[in-house]
Amino acid sequence: MTATPLTEENTSRTVTTKDWTLHYNEAGQGHPVVFLHGSGPGATGWSNFSANIPPLAERYRVLAVDMPGWGRSDAIEGGERDHTAATIQFLDELGIEKAAFVGNSMGGMTALRLAALHPDRVSHLVTMGAPAGRGGPGLFGPGDGPSEGLKVLVRGYLDPSEATMAELVDVMTFRSGTDREDLARARATAAQARPDHLKNFLEHLQRTHQVGTSATDSEIAHISTPTLLVHGRDDRVVHFENSLRLVSMIRDSRLVLLNGCGHWAQLEHATEFNRLVTDFIAHH
Known part of the structure; x- marks a missing residue:
């Protein structure tokens, strides 16, 4: 019997936590793996990780959550965008004690802060194109x-x-590929559906000059969680020297630097990325 292919709609779920109603996509069984998306317009858990959710769901319980202020989750008007607190609430509401975290860009910032402040909740840490704390070059x-x-x-x-x-899409990737128009159309549709998210993000950026909250260098240096850092050699959003800095700071870490790869390593090199993450979680 052929299994039904996983889609954005048939994996769609909603959960209400203490402070938020959060949309997420869920598939598979086994050890929980939580995907955290980046900060781009129209970004969602599914749009960032559509090439990774089905393969990893063959072995793990995969959850890709839309952070407050993105996708189909609640909007944020003013105040700090504390994605660490939102993620802990997400875990608590679903009864998940500990999970592996896979974060792209802003999601990598959140995953690093989670591992630093809540090490008991993070079994494995994987980042792609993540800024390196408050002392690193970050997005600049x-x-x-x-x-x-x-x-x-x-x-x-x-x-x-x-x-x-x-x-x-062009600046996020080394080569846009044949799905350039499809990716652009999906991003535009998602962004246009939530003008409140667009307005609130721009106001937050103008006020704070930050897309998310970073862990401090001292906090990152105390991370003991097994960590896999993935970065594109040709990343034009967050320079790869950020991950060079992270691998020098996190004691149990390893870095995979990919040539011919931009900011979206999980999409551009999906097959290799899925294999790396699956093996890393299984053997560490």
């Missing part, structure tokens, strides 16, 4: 100004058209 690269990718990301919040989203 080797120079003083915002990275090329961050500039396009902000433009996508100001103008969530398919044309702008196509530019976003």
Whole structure:
């Protein structure tokens, strides 16, 4: 009997925590693996990890959550975007004691902070294109100004058209590939569906000059969770030197640096990425 293919809709779930109603996608059984998406316009758990959820769900219980302020989750008006607290509430409401965390970019920042502040809740830590704490170059690269990718990301919040989203796909990847238009269309549709998310993100960015809350260098240096760092050599959003810095700070860590790869390693090199993560969780 052929299994029904996993889709965004048939894996869609909603949970109400103490502070939020959060949308997430869930599939599979076994040890929980929580995917945390990046900060781009139209980003959701499914859009960031659609190439990873089905393969990993063959072995693990996979959950890809939309953070407050993204996707179909609650909006945030003002205040700090504490994704660490939101994630802990998510785990508590679903009765998950400990999980592996896989975070891309902003999601990597959240995963690092979780491992630093709540080590008892994190069994494995995987980041892709994550900024390196508060002392690293982050989204501003080797120079003083915002990275090329961050500039396009902000433009996508100001103008969530398919044309702008196509530019976003181009800067997030080393090679856009044949699915460029499909990715751009999906991002534009998701972004345009929630103008409140777009407005609130831009207001938050203008007020704080931050897309998320980073762990401090001292907190990162105390992470003892087994950690896999993945970074694209050609990342134009968060420079790969961030992960070089992280691997020097986290004692039980290893780094995979991929040539011909941009900011979305999990999509551009999906087969290799899925194998790396599956083996890492299974053997550490």
